[in-house]
Amino acid sequence: MTSSLRLRAGLVSIVLLAAFLGVWHLATRSTAPVATMSPEYAKLMGLTATQGKSAMPGPLDVGAKLWEHVKRPFYDNGPNDKGLGIQLGYSIARVGTGYLLAVLVAIPLGFLIGMSPLLSKALDPFIQVLKPISPLAWMPLALYTIKDSSVSAIFVIFICSIWPMLLNTVFGVASVRKEWINVARTLEVGTVRRAFTVILPAAAPTILTGMRISIGIAWLVIVAAEMLVGGTGIGYFVWNEWNNLSITNVIIAILLIGVVGMLLDQILARFTRMVTFPE
Amino acid sequence: MTDKFVSIEGIAKRYPGAGGATTTVFENLWLSMARGEFCCVIGHSGCGKTTVLNILAGLDAPSEGAVIVDGQAIAGTSLDRAVIFQSHALLPWRTVLGNVAYAVSSKWRSWDRAKVKAHAQTFIDLVGLTGSEHKRPSELSGGMKQRVGIARALSITPKMMLMDEPFSALDALTRGTLQDEVRRICLETGQTAFMITHDVDEAIYLADKIFLMTNGPGAVLAEVVENPLPRDRGRTDLHRHPLYYALRNHIIDFLVTRSKTFVAETPDHDPRNVPMVHIGKPGLTIASNGEEPRQTWTPGTSPGLTA
Numbered sequence: 345m346t347s348s349l350r351l352r353a354g355l356v357s358i359v360l361l362a363a364f365l366g367v368w369h370l371a372t373r374s375t376a377p378v379a380t381m382s383p384e385y386a387k388l389m390g391l392t393a394t395q396g397k398s399a400m401p402g403p404l405d406v407g408a409k410l411w412e413h414v415k416r417p418f419y420d421n422g423p424n425d426k427g428l429g430i431q432l433g434y435s436i437a438r439v440g441t442g443y444l445l446a447v448l449v450a451i452p453l454g455f456l457i458g459m460s461p462l463l464s465k466a467l468d469p470f471i472q473v474l475k476p477i478s479p480l481a482w483m484p485l486a487l488y489t490i491k492d493s494s495v496s497a498i499f500v501i502f503i504c505s506i507w508p509m510l511l512n513t514v515f516g517v518a519s520v521r522k523e524w525i526n527v528a529r530t531l532e533v534g535t536v537r538r539a540f541t542v543i544l545p546a547a548a549p550t551i552l553t554g555m556r557i558s559i560g561i562a563w564l565v566i567v568a569a570e571m572l573v574g575g576t577g578i579g580y581f582v583w584n585e586w587n588n589l590s591i592t593n594v595i596i597a598i599l600l601i602g603v604v605g606m607l608l609d610q611i612l613a614r615f616t617r618m619v620t621f622p623e
Numbered sequence: 624m625t626d627k628f629v630s631i632e633g634i635a636k637r638y639p640g641a642g643g644a645t646t647t648v649f650e651n652l653w654l655s656m657a658r659g660e661f662c663c664v665i666g667h668s669g670c671g672k673t674t675v676l677n678i679l680a681g682l683d684a685p686s687e688g689a690v691i692v693d694g695q696a697i698a699g700t701s702l703d704r705a706v707i708f709q710s711h712a713l714l715p716w717r718t719v720l721g722n723v724a725y726a727v728s729s730k731w732r733s734w735d736r737a738k739v740k741a742h743a744q745t746f747i748d749l750v751g752l753t754g755s756e757h758k759r760p761s762e763l764s765g766g767m768k769q770r771v772g773i774a775r776a777l778s779i780t781p782k783m784m785l786m787d788e789p790f791s792a793l794d795a796l797t798r799g800t801l802q803d804e805v806r807r808i809c810l811e812t813g814q815t816a817f818m819i820t821h822d823v824d825e826a827i828y829l830a831d832k833i834f835l836m837t838n839g840p841g842a843v844l845a846e847v848v849e850n851p852l853p854r855d856r857g858r859t860d861l862h863r864h865p866l867y868y869a870l871r872n873h874i875i876d877f878l879v880t881r882s883k884t885f886v887a888e889t890p891d892h893d894p895r896n897v898p899m900v901h902i903g904k905p906g907l908t909i910a911s912n913g914e915e916p917r918q919t920w921t922p923g924t925s926p927g928l929t930a
Contacts, residue, residue, distance in 0.1 A: 521712075523708055523710055523712035524712060524714060526682055526706070526708070526712065527706075527708070527712050527714070529681075529682060529699075529700045530680060530681075530682065530700045530701075530702075530704070530705065530706045531700075531702060531725070531726050531729035531730070531779070532700060532701065532702050532729060533729050541725065542714065545714070545716045546714075546716075619716075621715045621716040621759070621761075622715065622759065622761035623715045623760075623761055
């Protein structure tokens with residue numbers, strides 16, 4: 345029953361994809377009238393004016409270009425012409441570094457706040473104010489103080505991914521079932537052992553959910569951050585290709601951003617499943 | 624009372640209420656238990672039974688008074704006093720063995736894995752869960768979960784067991800079986816047990832002494848009823864004992880009517896000397912003020928009819 349449902353769902357997905365590609369293809373066919381002009385003038389004009397080609401690339405153009413990128417993902421022809429693999433690698437490395445730093449800060453800090461009602465109340469106003477700040481708003485301050493655009497991007501990732509993790513850790517730790525804490529208390533389990541044997545496993549699903557939200561936000565933010573700092577990364581690639589007016593490459597980059605974001609989410613989803621316990 | 628293993632001395636529990644007022648759940652509560660005694664507390668919800676148990680366990684602190692166990696005033700929780708929780712409170716991410724082993728390794732921190740495991744296994748076998756060691760709590764029935772809770776409590780070889788309505792969430796059949804096992808285990812190991820229950824029959828079957836508490840707030844311990852049934856009682860012929868119905872009626876009368884009116888009707892109730900009721904021994908009955916003696920039968924007659 346479930347397998348047939350999956351089969352049918354897969355079929356519907358394929359049909360939807362085919363329909364989308366078909367509409368896209370039809371919409372970008374070259375239909376515009378071709379104006380007659382002198383060859384000198386035609387050189388200055390785009391293909392839209394000279395051959396009636398649509399300004400928007402069709403699925404076949406994108407597919408062909410994508411195949412080129414897939415064949416040579418890691419070429420490096422200087423600062424403005426690098427393979428997509430390299431660009432994605434830079435972005436993933438930045439996200440990974442900023443994210444891991446955020447994990448190292450948010451989870452221990454969240455534990456402390458969650459276990460101490462005093463700290464929880466004292467730090468709450470700061471968290472409430474800092475949380476809604478757009479991570480990109482930190483960028484000028486980061487560039488001014490750190491004086492390194494690449495590190496500034498990592499800082500922006502750090503600052504944007506820390507809040508969901510911190511808040512979920514606090515919530516997870518503070519809402520561990522009282523009876524489990526009481527079990528540990530009646531067994532005279534010390535604070536540190538209690539934190540690792542009762543609170544951590546009990547709060548782990550909530551913490552992992554926070555980490556999953558964070559990685560999503562971090563991946564959203566890196567594109568914007570790299571558009572600002574420039575140099576390398578998939579965000580810079582998108583902006584560079586926009587400046588080149590290569591809409592094909594922009595579309596490919598958008599597709600890859602989506603795929604990588606999905607993979608990151610799936611990895612965290614798998615970790616979440618590993619620590620989730622049935623009650 | 625020479626052997627006071629547990630002595631609750633004048634404890635009170637107050638909570639800050641609305642508008643600066645304080646709500647007193649109970650105050651000046653005195654209660655004592657001998658070593659190896661099985662005591663049940665019966666009273667309506669809100670009379671502070673669970674609070675008394677939590678104070679005994681060390682999970683809660685009394686607003687006034689002290690609790691002395693085995694000659695020492697208690698301060699906080701202790702591995703000498705094991706708690707069996709109403710909701711079993713198993714750690715769902717651990718297996719049956721893991722839950723029991725967690726308690727064992729908390730008591731004996733220097734033990735190696737094999738020793739902890741062997742010790743835990745003994746208690747899993749004791750409660751009849753052999754073969755289910757590697758299941759997680761979510762795979763167990765309610766009765767099996769509570770067995771794990773019992774095994775966990777026993778595995779640390781406590782001096783006393785505290786049980787907060789341990790069987791209330793179970794179906795009648797499972798409850799009966801587990802009552803048998805708890806009774807057997809407590810008798811075998813000479814445990815002192817303190818159990819909260821709403822089930823009169825459970826109290827009659829298990830207890831040596833039954834504490835009757837009036838309704839809260841301002842609850843008092845009204846009477847201590849000594850169970851007249853022999854210690855080696857059996858579940859099947861319990862109700863045939865000549866004093867069974869007298870005892871049962873006494874408790875139910877208390878729950879139905881006297882738990883509400885006791886405080887008003889008994890102004891000279893001395894919480895330090897709570898009357899001890901001996902069903903079926905009229906000579907020893909301490910009748911409370913203004914109340915006609917309730918125990919007018921003699922053993923061997925049909926006491927149920929006189930009430």
